[in-house]
Amino acid sequence: MALLEIENLVVEFETASGPFRAVNGVSMKVHEGEVLAIVGESGSGKSVSMLAAMGLLPWTAKVTADKLTFNGRDLLSMSANERRKIIGKEIAMIFQEPVASLNPCFTVGFQIEEVLRMHLGLDRAARRKRAIELFEAVGIADPAERLGSYPHQMSGGQCQRVMIAIAIACNPKLLIADEPTTALDVTIQKQILDLLMKLQADYGMGLIMITHNMGVVAETADRVVVQYKGRKMEEADVLTLFENPKSNYTRALLAALPDNATGDRLPTISELFVDDQIEGAAR
Amino acid sequence: MSQAAATSAVSTDPSRRARLAEFWYYFSENRGAVIGLVFFIFLVLLAIFAPLIAPHDPTQQYRDAVLVPPVWQEGGRADFLLGTDAVGRDMLSRLIFGTQFSLFVGVIVTTLSLVVGVVFGVIAGYFRGWVDTAIMRVMDIILAFPSLLLALVLVAILGPGLVNAMIAISLVYQPHFVRLARAAVMSEKSRDYVVAAKVAGAGHIRLMFKTILPNCMAPLIVQATLSFSSAILDAAALGFLGMGAQPPTPEWGTMLAEAREFIQSKWWVVTLPGVAILITVLAINLMGDGLRDALDPKLKRS
Amino acid sequence: MSVILEARNIVRDYHVPGSFLKKAKTVHAVKGVSFSVEKGKTLAIVGESGCGKSTLGRILTLIDPATSGDLLIEGKKIDIAKGDLTPEMRRKVQIVFQNPYGSLNPRQKIGDILTEPLVINTKTPADERRDRAMTLLKKVGLEEKHYNRYPHMFSGGQRQRIAIARALMLNPKLLVLDEPVSALDLSVQAQVLNLLADLQDEFQLTYVFISHDLSVVRYIADEVMVMYFGEAVEYGSRDEVFADPKHSYTKTLFAATPRADVESIRARLAKKKAA
Secondary structure, three states: OEEEEEEEEEEEEEEEEHHHHHEEEEEEOOOOOOOOEOOOOOOOOHHHHHHHOOOOOOOOOEEEEEEEEOOEEEEOOOOHHHHHHHHHHEEEOOOOOHHOOOOOOOOOOHHHHHHHHHHHHHHHHHHHHHHHHHHHOOOOOOHHHHHOOHHHHHHHHHHHHHHHHHHOOOOOEEEEEEOOOOOOHHHHHHHHHHHHHHHHHHOOOOOEEEEEOOOHHHHHHEEEEEEEEEEEEEEEHHHHHHHHHOOOHHHHHOOOOOOHOOOOOOOOHHOOOOHHHHHHHHH | OHHHHHHHHOOOOHHHHHHHHHHHHHHHEEEEEHHHHHHHHHHHHHHHOOHHHHOOOOOOOOOOOOOOOOOOOOOOOOOOOOOEEEOOEEEHHHHHHHHHHHHHHHHHHHHHHHHHHHHHHOOOOOOOHHHHHHHHHHHHHHHHOOOHHHHHHHHHHOOOHEEEEEHHHHHHHHHHHHHHHHHHHHHHHHHHHHHHHOOOOOOOHHHHHHHHHHHHHHHHHHHHHHHHHHHHHHHHHHHHOOOOOOOOOOOOOHHHHHHHHEEEEEEHHHHHHHHHHHHHHHHHHHHHHHHHHOOOHHHHHH | OOEEEEEEEEEEEEEEEOOOOOOOOEEEEEHHHHHHHHEEOOOEEEEOOOHHHHHHHEEEEHOOOEEEEEEEEOOEOOHHOOOOOOOHHHHEEEEEEOOOOOOOOOOOOOOHHHHHHHHOOOOOOOOHHHHHHHHHHHOOOOOHHHHHOOOOOOOOOHHHHHHHHHOOOOOOOOOEEEOOOOOOOOHHHHHHHHHHHHHHHHHOOHHHHHEOHHHHHHHHHHHEEEEEEOEEEEEEHHHHHHHHHOOOHHHHHHHOOOOOOHHHHHHHHHHHOOO
């Protein structure tokens, strides 16, 4: 059975100039212990579809779907209270800006213990012990010492490690990473990706990696969903996608990578890919 | 990311009209703001066409009609709809002419403190260092006094009168604009487009007033509307204390002061100018809130 | 080949003033960097955040003065701290910033943004200014009808084109490109890189291309300088640096860059299966 199952998800935003459809009929499945990458450029609706699944969108968004289940339970009909019990515990999420995702007013130790208290109800001593364990698991040196630090005293990479520690605190079944390394340097990105892959394997979590970086996809994913302008263009396992892409959009995207440049000019999407082909590919 | 796309879709429409429509969309979300705006427009029209609308001359004293109650009360007369005051002047006409003075005070005080405050604020925020310190310490000193007390002292020095009251009030309001402008300039100054203008060779004056200032206007406009109402209120207070407009000027605060002795017997002489001040200030404040919702990009996101 | 830009031992220190409890200290952002760029070539400065590459970029663009060292543009020494920055010199170096959303004044129309450098630096009459702006607007792939629009009506890629057009208004010799494509989508990135290559060919422009993205650098650069904590740890032609990195940091950097080719995916999947 699939861990997260989305069928025909549509998200619309109410704006001053009329409704705006950010996600248009996207379907996907994530299985236990699988790494699914969702790739797309800005405006492709890749983050919005995940936020919608988690019910984290503002009230201006209208979310509809034929099916939206987590572990067999329907997320759409669930009350906000029930949903809150699942999110943060069984589904965890990490974001692009690690420093901004942490509350600057509290120590990182307080923030991780808060999660442990709310979702697991551990007592003070157990919380602290578990927090230290988690910091060790995500590779923070000197964990006991580091618990007393404030986010601004840590680097971006360290903050992302803290975010990951908070995310895995309750042994989630599914971790959604929304551009987890975009704000980080290449060498740090490598460390964080390695860490995520290791944790994913150790905990047997499902991992959804939202990214725009084809390199990150190539280095992490088992299966890939390609999105463009709110639609799903292609879904394939990672090797097939890079070796033999089905949709024109994916082909254009791969050709636009500077690594694959052959001449002295890069082929651009508009040359290779015309908008009306989207309709064909989506069908 | 797509959320950003959703909000930017609002503003990608090219025409100016669309931008106005967007402004109106956010402004009209706030019902109070629209009511405030409608009432404010009504006040402006009232002030402009006061001589045409008012049934009587506001300073004309009808000796035969002293302290006539409003028309719906016993003893009221049809030609004095809201009654008359202690020397037989028509209340309605005086209130209508009073809008002229109130709006005049609001406009002059706000413009004066806005212009001077912005100049000092931009200079302080742009140059920093000792210029900043000097300007800001002076502003801190002004802020350290209770505002009405300081205005009173200033009027006492300059001599009572509406013009002097306005000068005093604008001086008291200045620090708010200086601080706001300074903070806005400081945050805009490090933006890339300012550096780009510098690379293009722009000098200090151009950078300050042509490049940076237009981008700092939103909070200043909001502050200006809010001080517009406070200025009316303070001018009324000074008038009430006898330091503002002098009788027989039909200024609301002055009218209140003149009617003090009737506070228990002839309610309309006291209540009506008070209500006029209340409604006007409320309307402008509501409008200011709406403006802030529409102009502040941070609130717009949510 | 003539050398357009030469830097000799550029140093930039930031003085962090002390407070009641803290001692004043000096931060060395750039520690003695030397290089030169020939006309029509591209030097890429690579490094991670905080390595001093942007600080160096600002020094090269004559925005901030260097603490010490010599900066020569077309063989002429410039020290803006001494105030010998003439409009003539100013025109020779222009910059394109990373974030296309912050680098255009939101209250100015595109036409005003483009003509502003001419208004400030030259006595060109208004209709000539307009003509030149129109020409460049078309050159960077936009249309005449965009002249009277505001920046917020454009996408990130279009804004970056506008920023490039503005940089070219004064006919500069040297363009400092501070991460010009890192805020853009992959497809748009390719378009902007192509545009930059076209413009370089047409106007014989010299680029200093600051970036953290090795795949872009490998594509666009003639020479590469790798910076690490304010020092240039590697400097050489592109092929030399990519084929045979000398410094351990450069090697780490190359190893960390994710690879998007089929062989490395195969290798990874095989390794995963084995584990």
